[in-house]
Amino acid sequence: MKFLALLALAALAAGCASAPTPALFAVVPAPDGHVGAVVVRTDRDERVINSAYGAQRLKSDGSIEAQKLTPAEVRRDFGSTLDALPGKPAMFMLYFLEGKDELTVDSKAEMEKVFSELKRRPLPDIMVIGHTDTVGGLAFNDRLSLARAERLREMMIGLGIPPGRIAAAGRGKRELLVPTEDNVSEPRNRRVEINVR
């Protein structure tokens, strides 16, 4: 009898130690309406969520229940969390003269817009990302794209932005704005993207 009680206690303790911690996972539509997907895995189950307000609730017995949240429930349970989500980064595109790290005339004007965006954000940080067209090899374009980004970074520092707040990166010909064959001169691909976070 005593032995049985001990056994029951041991089973209970083991149960407690491995009892799953309840959790809720949900997909919500982005401000532009886009709905993404996540996949939830436990040691015995796998669930995909790919609908707006779709959710999966992991319970303490280890089971997973599919749910559909309402916007009001999301507001109630995640209101202060969602309010703290930083705004989406703002994006700007500036264009370069062929094979050079010099901006086109129109793009010099676009810089003005970048500066007004910087004033709107608390402690903005900036990522300057250079891109090239497909003329030349991968390594050449990686270097050229970084040179363009760094040139722009220096221009922005010259205009008064603290250097510590701007980073530069080069994507080479990996992310074409206008898809082309290799070795095609395309002005719209010779650009620098500015992300203001």
Place this chain on the structure above:
Amino acid sequence: MRKWILAAALAAVFPAVAADVGLIKVSKGSVQIQRGASKVPATVGAGVQASDVILTGADGAAGITFTDNSLVSVGPNSVFAIDKYSFDTTTHQGEFEGNLKQGRLAAVSGKMVKQSPESMKIRTPSAIMGVRGTEFLVQVDGKAK
């Protein structure tokens, strides 16, 4: 020579800057960053690094931007650890493993997930979520350790 020594001294005092993977952009109520054994208030503009843990009080919430443009906010009474973070700005390859031990989280995935789905993962004590896209929420009902 003097200039070089000064630069070296400055680098020793501020080694953190280069390793920042994110920035605190929103901080409400009680929010702290635990880095190793030390805890500092998570003020707006503070850098966030891999292995940091974000801790919020009952009135707390924090919003973080990461270098791949991922956005994460942590709600009240939460413990969120950044277990792993790496991002290559040229190839967009990377890895983001967050660990929500307790509380609430909202997030918008960034460039690394666009490049490779599920490169961003959020762990909870009993499950792991792979992120294939954009905006999602996680809540963990467990007690703090």
